[in-house]
Amino acid sequence: MTHKVAIIGGGVIGGGWVARFLLNGWDVAVFDPDPEAERKISEVLSNARRSLPSLYDKALPPEGSLRFHDDIGPALDGAVWVQESVPERLELKHKIHSQIVNLGPADAIIGSSTSGFKPSELNAHGGRVIVAHPFNPVYLLPLVELVGDGQTCARASDLLRAVGMYPLTVRKEIDAHIGDRLLEAVWREGLWLIKDGICTTEELDEVIRMGFGLRWAQMGLFETYRIAGGEAGMKHFMAQFGPALEWPWTKLMDVPEFTDELVDLIADQSDAQSGHMSIRALERLRDDNLVGMMRALKKTGSGAGGVLNAHEAALPQAITRDLPVTVDRTVPQSWTDYNGHMNEAHYVEASAQATDRFMEMIGADAEYVAGGQSYFTVENHVCYLDEMNEGDRLTITTQVLMGEGKRLHLFHRLLTAAGDVAATVETMLLHVDLTTRRTSLPSEAVAERLGQFARNHADLPRPESAGRGIEGGK
Known part of the structure; x- marks a missing residue:
């Protein structure tokens, strides 16, 4: 209805x-x-x-x-x-x-x-x-x-x-x-900090977004302070910091007069801070940041993430029938799923990082892309062999199976800390002219560096799973 x-x-x-x-x-x-x-x-x-x-x-x-x-x-x-x-x-x-x-x-x-x-x-x-x-x-x-x-x-x-x-x-x-009373209190104190020359509008905003703003986004004020009390809890926090309420830290009840000078000061500082962006661009930046933060909060159900999870659950479900090391990192928590293992999509993401790193190694780096040339991935094939967990050390080695003309054929091995192969990702890329959006030959310098890798890897055994599609019936 x-x-x-x-x-x-x-x-x-x-x-x-x-x-x-x-x-x-x-x-x-x-x-x-x-x-x-x-x-x-x-x-x-x-x-x-x-x-x-x-x-x-x-x-x-x-x-x-x-x-x-x-x-x-x-x-x-x-x-x-x-x-x-x-x-x-x-x-x-x-x-x-x-x-x-x-x-x-x-x-x-x-x-x-x-x-x-x-x-x-x-x-x-x-x-x-x-x-x-x-x-x-x-x-x-x-x-x-x-x-x-x-x-x-x-x-x-x-x-x-x-x-x-x-x-x-x-x-x-x-x-x-409730909300605007809290905001008004912070706003008033902020006006004094700026008027008295303690900080600029940008510096004040940095204090919020780099510090307690992120804490407030998922725990609020009192739950944050409860944690600040440590094992002794909220009572300890109140006993320890309560006396500060009597200290002359704030001008909260003494509101500065909105003189032309103060208005101009704040307006000028705000222009210097964000005037290079349009309102719509600022909105898009804000929205992208909120989406990223709120999607992260969905994982634990904290704050706005819990609201999203409840709403999402109520939405109807659609029905439809001697190699170079190119990655060396730990598996972040955000890459794991409900079973605590690294999600399959992030095996591909990790291999994409390896591809990007290899492109840098042959000179197809950011400057090369900015100059109008790049390699585009046209096909991936993943074999999942072992589990990876949050905090695990992940290393990727990259073998060149072919590197000539417009084609770049790579084979990535995703290795655990023990050196076992957790997955392999075979990737085929084509060199593209970004102006015409058509395939093209790479620059001489990139072709030469790629050719050197290809010659060095030519005598290596061809990986068993290279060129293999999905196998069934076994």
Whole structure:
């Protein structure tokens, strides 16, 4: 059954809501008087289509329909959920909420994306709005703070979980809810650190993303501090660090005046930090980082990874009937699967690293590729012979079976620390002109270095599995 959501206000947050619902199979109607709304939302959708499906190992449902309306009434018609994301002006929200109540379905959930207003303020003139405050980008970050009527928040929670979000119902209404109160505290302290010349905007951001930001992403604040207490636990941490709360470390309650000088200082530093990238490029960088981090969190089910796992489990399953050492490393934890062994795909990944290293050894390196020439893999054949585990030493040797003309035929042996062969990967590559995208002869220098390896390996025994396809019936 397809649900319909009406998005009132198509800015940054509204556009994120559009993407979250649409890419999870909901029909979406948008009302926004901005003549640029459709263009802006289409750009947000382009980034969302690129990033959100990358979080999952199952396909998301087919996209719903997307329609833009000039009048709010048709946008509301038949909506199960109405999400208001207009600017943070209370009188404007009252006006919009009145129209939603008068023109929309009587049983529709009405959520407001407000970051600061309480339900009692939003409903001062008889509305039935709950706070449904998300975090940007809405289509990737799972948290939604719900504040308001308990039964409505419970209904909202069920629908939000169905689109892969993590609804958290706030126990009491409070200005700015939970998330933004924490962010505001860090923001205020940050303003003082910059104003007083302690750091720049870039240095402050580095402290967060290189340190506690990564810890917070998977454990939050208090669980992180519990670990800081060691074996003695949280009580020990509180006893040890609690007195620091009385020390004059912070200017938290003393907010600097937003003078033109302070605004200019922060704006200039931010321009120096990120002004060389467009907003869309920054969004794509942010999205790629979030995808990588959140996929890593899926492995342990920690934080947002647990939400992804629960959502993914609910998605329908598609039904369909004397050699050079080119790699020397340990097997990372991220290469292992449910049985603790190195996943089969990473045998190929490791062999690809060996191929890249061998290409460097014959001069087909990054500079060579930048000059418009490279080798492309056209075929791989893998034989799995032994298990590899996290932390195991992995060494790969590479034998040249043929290296003449346009062809490069390699045989990689993946060796354990004991020297046993864990797998072999036979790889055929063709030399390509990157300008024409057609096969071509390598440069004289590359051909000469490759020929030397080929001559050195010519007298070696041909590997038993070389040229062998899949064998069956034994």
